[in-house]
Amino acid sequence: MKLKDLKRIEFWIASVLLLIVALVLVFDTNKRSDNGEHYEFIVSKITYSYFFNFFLPRLFNISTIYLCFLCLNFWLIPSIINKKNELLSYFLIIMLMVVAGIVFGVSRTHSHTYELREYNTLTQGYNRFFFDAFTKAFLLVLALSAYTCLKQLIIYIVDSMEGESAMQKQLKMDLALGLGFWFAGVLFWIGTGSSYQLTVLWTLVMLAAIGLVIYSLYYLLPELYSKQKKFSTFFWTVFLVSIILTLPLSVLAVFFFQRNIDAAFILLAFHMPTQMLISVPLSWFLYKKRLESRAEITTLRTELGKSDANLHFLKSQINPHFLFNALNTLYGTALQEQAERTGEGIQKLGDMMRFMLHENLQDTIPLIREVDYLNNYIALQKLRTSPSADIKIETLIEAEFRGLHIAPMLLIxxxxxxxxxxxSLQRPSYIKISLQIQENVLYFDVCNSINPKNEQDPEADRSGVGLANVKQRMSLLYKDRHDLIIRENVHEYFVHLTLTL
Structure with missing residues (x-):
């Protein structure tokens, strides 16, 4: 996805959410569902207005959040990242924070006026209100800025993957997904109004988990796998690493929890279960899946290499230039000796070989070229069987196909x-071939007599290979667009093919 498309999606999602919240507030005017805040005004004996004390403060708050998102996500943070007007952008971010703090503070003085009675003086109350409002504005700007920076980081990681090895690409993707999951949790805790200590715990535990998963996938598990170690070795190794990580994580937790030693035990209660119950199974599962995928890819590449080698070998057995030159020489000799039938046969054989070496490699060809090949083949067979009066070959093949295309070598x-x-050159036999087109549907019929197999013919037992191949090709290329009927009795073999082109 391009950055421009992502920005467009972000803008419309934010705008639709703003509109929904605004409409909910508007339609809720008659119900006056203000979470019971008007009772606090009544108890405090303060005049209450739903419009001024609930509707407008909420509307101003969500509008401020929306405008902060637009300014930071689409303008200010990208300007800093791209190093354009950095000083101006920093100044505007500070001003945005101040304006948002003022809006949040003024809104609270109207929506929570009754709380002012809890303070000794109005000045003390207003100071507390605006201090909380500026703190909220700071966290809002910080969270939105972090979101924009993380988004830009992920886009940069994805864009920089070109030309890198598959392992480097996978590492960057794993890191980006881990950071994205961590930041989604941070936004969730902030959005639900949770304490910042909970956000700190989430950050410490999740960053440790991301580090352990990356370490396991790209170093520990490959090392243990090369030594054919079992899962138990991996489990206890990660357990030991998790214990070692407990010390620095506990120090950070105590620091953020205002030097409360209980924070270390709280961290331990979340850290160890997370690493043992989530990081360890997740790392093991991902590594095993990736090993299976790599093994499958290696097998496919090996088989493809064998197929390519066989194809190149077969191609190397025939020199097209030599064959065409030889056929041209034989054709010229036949004309000099006035052997018209021989010359005609050589010419048709050359056309067939040219078709097989060139057009047969294409996905689809004009139907007229397939029919030309068919007619050349039938003509050559008629030359071979013409001395026998007991062999009858009847063909009814249309000549107009209106630009239709077909997969090559499908009918032959x-x-x-x-x-x-x-x-059979020894007994009466016949072949009837019919090909007709109605709109874009091809109707192809082949009917022939059945004769006993010639035991001296080395191809006698290989007759099913061509038909099996064409059935498989039709099932892949013309799935649900063909109908093949084959009937056989003691004296006759009949094929009817209906194909939508």
Missing amino acids: PFVENAFKHGI
Whole structure:
């Protein structure tokens, strides 16, 4: 996804959320569902107005959050990252924080006026209100800035993957996903109004988990796997590493919890279960899955290499230039000797070879070229069987195809099979071939007599290979667009193919 498209999606999501919240506030005017805040005003004997004490403060707050998101995400933070007007951007961020703090503070003085009675003086109350408001504004700007920076980091990681090894790309993706998951949790705790200590615990535990997973996937597990170690070795190694990490994490937790030693025990209660029950199984599962994927890819590459080698070997057995030159020489000799039938056969054979060496490599070809190949093959077979009066070959093939295309060599196996098993030079036999087009549907019929197999023919037992191949190709290329009917009795073999082109 391009950055421009992502920004467009972000803008519309934020705008729709703002509109939904605004509409909820508007439609809620008659219900006066203000979470019971008006009762606090009544108890404090302060005049209450739903519009001024609830609706407007909420509307100003959500509008301020929306505008902060737009300014930071689309303008100020990108300007700092791209090093454009950095000083101005920093100044505007500070001003944005101040304005947001003022809006939050003024809104609270209207929505929570009754709380002012809890303070000794109004000045003390207002100071507390605005201190909390500026703290909220600071955290809001910090969270939105962190979101924008993390988004830019992930985009940078993805864009910088070109030209890198697969392991480097995977490492960056794993790191980006881990940081994204951690930051989503931070936004969740801030959005639900949880204490900052909970956010700190989440950060310490999750960053430790991300580090352990990365360490396991890219160093520990490959090392243990090369030594054929079992899961138990991996488990106890991570357990030991987690114990070692407990010391620096506990020091950080005590520091953020205002030097409360209980924070170390709280951290331990979350840290060890998370690493043992989540990080260890997740690392093991991901590594095993990736090993299976790599093994499968290696197998596929090996098979593909074998297929390519076989294909190149087969191609190397035939020199097209030599064959065409030889056919041209034979064709010229036949004309000089006035052997017209021989010359005609050589010419058709050359056309067939040119088709097989060139057009047969394409995904689809014009239907007229497939039919030309078919006609050349039939003509050559007629030359071979013409001395026998007991062999009848009837063809009804249309000549107009209106630019239709077909996969190459799709029809010829049925005709080859008919000539292979339907013609006998010792007994009466026949072949009937029909090809018609209605709109974009092809109707192809091949009917032939059945003769006993010639035991001297080395190809006698290989007749099913071509038909099996063409059936497989049709199931892949024309799935749900073809209907193949094959019937056989003692004296006759019949094929009917309906194909939507």
